Amino acid sequence: MFSKWWWRKRVGFEDITTRVTPECHFWVHWGASHCQTRAQTRGEWQLLCVPGGQPPLWKFMDSIGSEGLQQGEEALSCPEEGLPRPSDSSELVQDCLQQFKVTVAQLQQIQASLLGSMEQALRGQASPVPAVRMLPTYVGSTPHGTEQGDFVVLELGATGASLRVLWVTLTGIEGHRVEPRSQEFVIPQDVMLGAGQQLFDFAARCLSEFLDAQPVSKQGLQLGFSFSFPCHQTGLDRSTLISWTKGFRCSGVEGQDVVQLLRDAIQRQGAYNIDVVAVVNDTVGTLMGCELGARPCEVGLVVDTGTNVCYMEEARHVAVLDEDRGRVCVSVEWGSFSDDGALGPVLTTFDHTLDHESLNPGAQRFEKMIGGLYLGELVRLVLAHLTRRGVLFRGCPSPALLSQGSILLEHVAEMEDPSAGAARVHTILQDLGLSPEASDVELVQRVCATVCTRAAQLCAAALAAVLSRLQHSREQQTLQVAVATGGRVCERHPRFCSILQGTVMLLAPECDVSFIPSADGGGRGVAMVTAVAARLAAHRRLLEETLAPFRLNHDQLAAVQAQMREAMAKGLRGEASSLRMLPTYVRATPDGSERGDFLALDLGGTNFRVLLVRVTTCVQITSQIYSIPESVAQGSGQQLFDHIVDCIVDFQQKQGLSGQSLPLGFTFSFPCRQLGLDQGILLNWTKGFNASDCEGQDVVSLLREAITRRQAVELNVVAIVNDTVGTMMSCGYEDPRCEIGLIVGTGTNACYMEELRNVAGVPGDSGHMCINMEWGAFGDDGSLDTLSTCFDASVDQASINPGKQRFEKMISGMYLGEIVRHILLHLTSLGVLFRGQQTQRLQTRDIFKTKFLSEIESDSLALRQVRAILEDLGLPLTSDDTLMVLEVCQAVSQRAAQLCGAGVAAVVEKIRENRGLEELAVSVGVDGTLYKLHPHFSSLVAATVRELAPRCAVTFLQSEDGSGKGAALVTAVACRLAQSTRV
Ligand code: G6P
Ligand code: BGC
Ligand code: BGC
Numbered sequence: 001m002f003s004k005w006w007w008r009k010r011v012g013f014e015d016i017t018t019r020v021t022p023e024c025h026f027w028v029h030w031g032a033s034h035c036q037t038r039a040q041t042r043g044e045w046q047l048l049c050v051p052g053g054q055p056p057l058w059k060f061m062d063s064i065g066s067e068g069l070q071q072g073e074e075a076l077s078c079p080e081e082g083l084p085r086p087s088d089s090s091e092l093v094q095d096c097l098q099q100f101k102v103t104v105a106q107l108q109q110i111q112a113s114l115l116g117s118m119e120q121a122l123r124g125q126a127s128p129v130p131a132v133r134m135l136p137t138y139v140g141s142t143p144h145g146t147e148q149g150d151f152v153v154l155e156l157g158a159t160g161a162s163l164r165v166l167w168v169t170l171t172g173i174e175g176h177r178v179e180p181r182s183q184e185f186v187i188p189q190d191v192m193l194g195a196g197q198q199l200f201d202f203a204a205r206c207l208s209e210f211l212d213a214q215p216v217s218k219q220g221l222q223l224g225f226s227f228s229f230p231c232h233q234t235g236l237d238r239s240t241l242i243s244w245t246k247g248f249r250c251s252g253v254e255g256q257d258v259v260q261l262l263r264d265a266i267q268r269q270g271a272y273n274i275d276v277v278a279v280v281n282d283t284v285g286t287l288m289g290c291e292l293g294a295r296p297c298e299v300g301l302v303v304d305t306g307t308n309v310c311y312m313e314e315a316r317h318v319a320v321l322d323e324d325r326g327r328v329c330v331s332v333e334w335g336s337f338s339d340d341g342a343l344g345p346v347l348t349t350f351d352h353t354l355d356h357e358s359l360n361p362g363a364q365r366f367e368k369m370i371g372g373l374y375l376g377e378l379v380r381l382v383l384a385h386l387t388r389r390g391v392l393f394r395g396c397p398s399p400a401l402l403s404q405g406s407i408l409l410e411h412v413a414e415m416e417d418p419s420a421g422a423a424r425v426h427t428i429l430q431d432l433g434l435s436p437e438a439s440d441v442e443l444v445q446r447v448c449a450t451v452c453t454r455a456a457q458l459c460a461a462a463l464a465a466v467l468s469r470l471q472h473s474r475e476q477q478t479l480q481v482a483v484a485t486g487g488r489v490c491e492r493h494p495r496f497c498s499i500l501q502g503t504v505m506l507l508a509p510e511c512d513v514s515f516i517p518s519a520d521g522g523g524r525g526v527a528m529v530t531a532v533a534a535r536l537a538a539h540r541r542l543l544e545e546t547l548a549p550f551r552l553n554h555d556q557l558a559a560v561q562a563q564m565r566e567a568m569a570k571g572l573r574g575e576a577s578s579l580r581m582l583p584t585y586v587r588a589t590p591d592g593s594e595r596g597d598f599l600a601l602d603l604g605g606t607n608f609r610v611l612l613v614r615v616t617t618c619v620q621i622t623s624q625i626y627s628i629p630e631s632v633a634q635g636s637g638q639q640l641f642d643h644i645v646d647c648i649v650d651f652q653q654k655q656g657l658s659g660q661s662l663p664l665g666f667t668f669s670f671p672c673r674q675l676g677l678d679q680g681i682l683l684n685w686t687k688g689f690n691a692s693d694c695e696g697q698d699v700v701s702l703l704r705e706a707i708t709r710r711q712a713v714e715l716n717v718v719a720i721v722n723d724t725v726g727t728m729m730s731c732g733y734e735d736p737r738c739e740i741g742l743i744v745g746t747g748t749n750a751c752y753m754e755e756l757r758n759v760a761g762v763p764g765d766s767g768h769m770c771i772n773m774e775w776g777a778f779g780d781d782g783s784l785d786t787l788s789t790c791f792d793a794s795v796d797q798a799s800i801n802p803g804k805q806r807f808e809k810m811i812s813g814m815y816l817g818e819i820v821r822h823i824l825l826h827l828t829s830l831g832v833l834f835r836g837q838q839t840q841r842l843q844t845r846d847i848f849k850t851k852f853l854s855e856i857e858s859d860s861l862a863l864r865q866v867r868a869i870l871e872d873l874g875l876p877l878t879s880d881d882t883l884m885v886l887e888v889c890q891a892v893s894q895r896a897a898q899l900c901g902a903g904v905a906a907v908v909e910k911i912r913e914n915r916g917l918e919e920l921a922v923s924v925g926v927d928g929t930l931y932k933l934h935p936h937f938s939s940l941v942a943a944t945v946r947e948l949a950p951r952c953a954v955t956f957l958q959s960e961d962g963s964g965k966g967a968a969l970v971t972a973v974a975c976r977l978a979q980s981t982r983v
Contacts, residue, residue, distance in 0.1 A: 097382075099349070099350070101454075102454055102458065111464045123319050132333055134330050135330065135331045136321055136328050137284050137331055150169050151223065151526075152165065152222070153165070153166040153523045153527050155226040155522070156225070158226065163184070164523070165182065165206055166520075167182070167214050168180040168527035177519075180520055180527075183213075185202075196252040197252065208272060211272055222275050223530065224278045224280065225259060226522060227281070228282035229241055229244060230331075237278055238279075241255065241256060241258050242254065244359075244360070262276055281308065285522030287299065287310055287312075288300070299466060299484065300484045301483055301487075303371065304372055306371045309462065310332060311330060316863075325882065326883055335367030346454075346458070378451045382447045382450075387401060407432070409492070457500075467479060467481065467508045483514070497515060550894070551895075552787070560784070560899060564902065564903055568773065581759075582674060582771065584725050584771065586770040588768070594975075596975065597612065599715065603667065604667070604747070606813075610647050626647040628640075633688060634688075636693060642710070659714070665966075665967030666967060667964055669747065670683075670687075671683040671684060672720065680698060681696060681697065681699075703715075718974050719971045723927065725772060725963070725970065726965070727741040727962070730966035732925065734957070737923045738922075738923040738957060740907055742928075742931070742956075743963075744812060744926070745812065748812040749772065749776050750907055753911070777807065780806050791822040798845065810899055811896040813929055816853055833885070834875055834876055834881055839876070853892065857889055857935050857936060858935040867879070894936075901941040904945050908945065919952070922952060923955040924955070924956050926956050931958075
């Protein structure tokens with residue numbers, strides 16, 4: 001083989017020497033002309049250099065092993081003799097075109113391999129690096145059709161060496177379209193290959209030139225940027241270019257945020273104040289421009305100079321997003337798909353040649369078999385090959401036929417179009433400097449058809465992979481979906497789409513797919529995304545404004561803590577205070593020596609329970625839940641207490657206790673001024689109870705009177721306790737440090753062991769007494785009005801005790817659902833939710849149960865389950881709506897938990913200061929459905945207590961047996977004390 005040195009001196013071409021490898025191209029300029037040749041993987045080309053200035057000779061061994069010599073210049077000349085016999089040429093043609101034949105098995109393998117790569121990339125697998133990128137686009141919802149406004153759209157990269165500026169007006173009225181105004185600008189080659197700044201300045205100039213011709217203001221323009229290259233998006237308006245494709249290779253752009261580059265260029269241009277609101281891939285624009293139809297458009301396919309697809313993927317499947325709710329549009333970037341196993345067998349020598357000659361050898365291999373930028377080149381390489389073999393144009397190639405890029409997509413589309421007719425093909429070939437015969441025309445059309453058929457089939461195999469992915473993602477056996485198609489190959493190529501559709505049906509038979517051509521190449525779609533982005537941004541601003549009052553900061557919570565401390569002090573002193581600080585006559589927590597059988601009643605929570613509590617070395621409980629119909633809870637007091645006694649009697653009968661007069665402890669979860677352990681004057685009803693003739697009465701007397709009314713029943717009512725006290729006692733039985741009782745259920749309240757000396761109105765200075773704070777009423781004096789929102793006011797106004805229990809109405813289970821419902825009504829009226837459609841259901845009181853908050857906010861619940869809950873409420877919602885409803889629930893429950901935490905912080909700090917301790921370790925017995933079932937409530941309460949009472953180590957003990965056990969223990973303590981005083 002010739003030494004490197006000789007070459008260099010002989011022909012004096014720098015780059016040739018460095019690229020001498022078996023696979024290299026050789027360029028030799030010989031006088032005016034040049035010829036090119038190369039070594040093929042399936043053949044060897046050797047340059048035989050003849051000393052003394054003779055044109056070089058080429059020796060080659062092609063794939064079918066025949067050898068031949070060719071003189072450089074002679075390559076352009078027509079062979080005089082030795083054209084192949086007709087039989088040879090059809091074999092030659094067969095051999096050549098056979099390479100483009102792709103079997104169903106090969107297509108299925110490509111489908112499977114691409115699906116595998118897609119799922120690897122979705123999982124965020126790093127190695128082996130997946131063959132496709134699967135780039136999230138931050139477009140989370142398909143358009144509502146309500147988008148409206150005027151938008152500027154800049155399209156760069158979709159159609160190769162041109163960019164387009166559009167003015168798109170969205171009317172927001174379904175089916176009412178305003179034709180976009182647009183202008184196309186050809187991008188000079190040197191700009192496509194020059195400095196990035198030059199390209200963006202060119203784009204900004206085109207923008208101004210276009211807008212100068214439009215009757216538009218220079219201010220407040222919103223622009224959607226369609227940038228058709230692989231990008232890492234980190235937001236709807238932040239996108240970093242990964243690598244150029246399709247004939248672009250500007251410097252200083254890869255790795256940069258292209259939105260910022262455009263903003264900078266527009267700034268430099270300085271003509272217009274344009275807000276670049278969104279950047280999208282052209283496939284996303286195509287998807288979003290899809291007319292609303294019978295079935296959702298969930299896939300956007302583009303085959304133009306390049307090719308790519310996007311589709312709506314479940315966000316939880318996109319590992320990089322760490323989102324487990326909603327859907328997100330993912331740009332597959334299948335142009336880079338290159339799995340040797342699957343693609344190797346279908347890659348032809350012409351594909352390799354094309355790749356070697358491309359701007360980005362080795363990259364975008366799949367795109368180079370399908371994209372419009374390459375179809376023409378593939379056809380050209382095949383025609384050049386067949387011409388050199390004398391099969392076409394009598395073996396006489398034209399310079400154009402040997403020039404890269406001389407056959408364009410348009411040529412191929414026309415030459416293949418049966419309606420174009422042979423005459424048109426003739427003209428095109430003549431324009432390429434060829435003199436075709438009829439047989440040439442027919443063979444050229446065949447080559448075009450072969451190349452394009454393969455392209456459509458490969459595209460179909462890839463699309464079938466995406467459809468299979470959608471099925472997996474939606475866990476559906478069959479799939480009904482619409483695919484929006486865009487790009488000049490789809491639009492202009494006569495048979496591409498029909499082959500595509502036919503092959504998809506073959507490869508994905510369980511998918512019922514409709515193809516919807518994009519009306520205007522995605523411009524509307526980009527405007528839609530921009531409108532969606534602008535709308536989402538506007539909605540987000542309105543949502544944030546609405547929820548801002550619920551986001552309490554440290555100072556606000558510390559203020560609540562301080563106000564509560566003040567109200568506690570006043571209440572203990574018997575002064576006017578929204579906190580009544582009611583003495584409960586419970587002076588001690590159980591010491592474990594209690595024994596006996598006790599009956600207990602538990603009224604005031606979600607359920608009314610009758611319990612038999614057996615206290616030995618441990619506590620055994622038998623209980624039964626009875627309902628308190630609203631008519632009884634809001635009927636007459638007599639009716640209510642007769643109902644209670646009926647339940648007791650029923651329970652005694654079932655437990656074989658009839659006729660026994662066991663000591664009874666009565667958990668009565670309403671504010672009572674206790675005059676003794678077994679005397680409690682009901683101050684006012686709360687939580688939806690409103691039985692008449694009870695307020696101001698001794699509840700124990702009302703119970704005893706009902707027992708009396710029911711002959712033959714004997715009950716010994718020993719104690720009446722509040723559910724907070726029962727809960728404290730019940731937990732105190734296990735943990736003696738438990739000195740606080742907290743209920744966050746239907747209502748909310750707390751009690752704690754106060755120093756007796758601090759309790760006005762109860763004789764004695766030593767020892768402790770449990771104080772029922774009735775903190776539900778905190779703020780009834782207006783001290784919480786600064787935190788109260790219009791939604792709280794609506795809930796309060798609609799309650800049966802307006803102006804009362806203000807703290808409870810911001811925290812407890814009976815009200816949180818209603819607060820959420822009122823916020824949803826408000827956001828709907830602003831058009832932020834449910835497309836502004838107010839539904840009858842949502843206007844129904846108590847339709848949004850507080851338990852929905854616990855369900856909706858649970859981490860384990862996928863968005864679709866959240867959606868199911870809301871759809872059961874008859875709410876027409878999108879994934880954006882669902883995400884916003886979730887945020888509303890989170891804001892309301894977070895405020896409730898923080899306020900509750902501020903209350904507990906006030907209590908533990910009071911106890912710590914009572915005892916003059918630096919540090920306090922104390923336990924809180926807790927009960928209540930909201931606290932127990934809400935996924936984050938308890939941890940938010942604990943976090944707020946840690947923040948506001950850092951010197952208190954607070955342990956929260958969830959009560960297992962409810963306060964009925966506590967009532968029995970209070971009764972047992974009372975009996976023990978009574979016993980000890982009797983002996
Ligand atoms: C438990 C207690 C009741 C208390 C209730 C509060 O069930 O035993 O005494 O009233 O919790 O929670 P709830 O969510 O039922 O209102
Ligand atoms: C780009 C894609 C684009 C496609 C169609 C490809 O070269 O990488 O981002 O969607 O062409 O324009
Ligand atoms: C009542 C309290 C009770 C709390 C929890 C409030 O509505 O006023 O007495 O402890 O609900 O059930």
